[in-house]
Amino acid sequence: MRLKVLGAYGASDAEHNLTGYLLDDWLAVDAGTMTSKLSLAQQARIQAVFITHSHADHIRDLPHLIHNRFSQSAPPLILFAARHVMDILCKNVFNGLVWPDFSTITAPQTGKPVVEYRALMPGRKITFNGVGITPVLVDHQIPAAGAIIEMHGQAITFTGDTGPTSEIWKRTNKTSNIVAVVTEASFPNDQQALADETAHLSPETLGHELKKIIVDAPVYASHRKTPFERDIESQIRNLRDRRARVLLEKNYTL
Numbered sequence: 001m002r003l004k005v006l007g008a009y010g011a012s013d014a015e016h017n018l019t020g021y022l023l024d025d026w027l028a029v030d031a032g033t034m035t036s037k038l039s040l041a042q043q044a045r046i047q048a049v050f051i052t053h054s055h056a057d058h059i060r061d062l063p064h065l066i067h068n069r070f071s072q073s074a075p076p077l078i079l080f081a082a083r084h085v086m087d088i089l090c091k092n093v094f095n096g097l098v099w100p101d102f103s104t105i106t107a108p109q110t111g112k113p114v115v116e117y118r119a120l121m122p123g124r125k126i127t128f129n130g131v132g133i134t135p136v137l138v139d140h141q142i143p144a145a146g147a148i149i150e151m152h153g154q155a156i157t158f159t160g161d162t163g164p165t166s167e168i169w170k171r172t173n174k175t176s177n178i179v180a181v182v183t184e185a186s187f188p189n190d191q192q193a194l195a196d197e198t199a200h201l202s203p204e205t206l207g208h209e210l211k212k213i214i215v216d217a218p219v220y221a222s223h224r225k226t227p228f229e230r231d232i233e234s235q236i237r238n239l240r241d242r243r244a245r246v247l248l249e250k251n252y253t254l
């Protein structure tokens, strides 16, 4: 599978982008960065977006992705999220105050709604376009679920934002042919207290998480907070686990 990393940071400036990933050009995971780096034609090819949680750095471009659909001939955008996450998005974002509820608005070119919400039961795998998507709860400040995505005989785990966690590692360890794990290391080790308080990982706690992961696949640290990314990167190298890598904003073939 192809993984396009549109944003690999937990803060944004001219050179660093918020969390957003695209698999094989049609399945997105989080939408902190989406419209700001994709042409309208590329946006129209996205069939579904899985949102891990409602923090603004993971959904910043989502209202605009949905809005752009209105003037396109693409089918409805399918929005997947664990049900608690979906509730938060519907109550607080797509509520007619922050942004319209485009699931009730018909696109003129297709005669169909612009977006369809699909709330998922944590732990239960669904199949969409032949791709398996399993939402798995993680441990963050607010309701949050990562996803294990099985595509063309390969699988990839995205935790989204999380502190120390366990269920998603158990499920990852039981999934065949995991080719990559995308997790996070938000703060450097000298800000461990802040990482703990905000339910994020540092390189040190990422090292503890790596012991829970028995699959032999690269484990990418995303969501590095600028301006600490250099410290975080060197501390990840110092873990001396050959699986541990930093996630870069580029295209990967897995």
Ligand SMILES: [Zn+2]
Residues within 6 Å of the ligand: 053, 055, 140, 161
């Ligand atoms: Zn978060």
Ligand SMILES: [Zn+2]
Residues within 6 Å of the ligand: 010, 019, 055, 057, 058, 161, 223
């Ligand atoms: Zn975040």
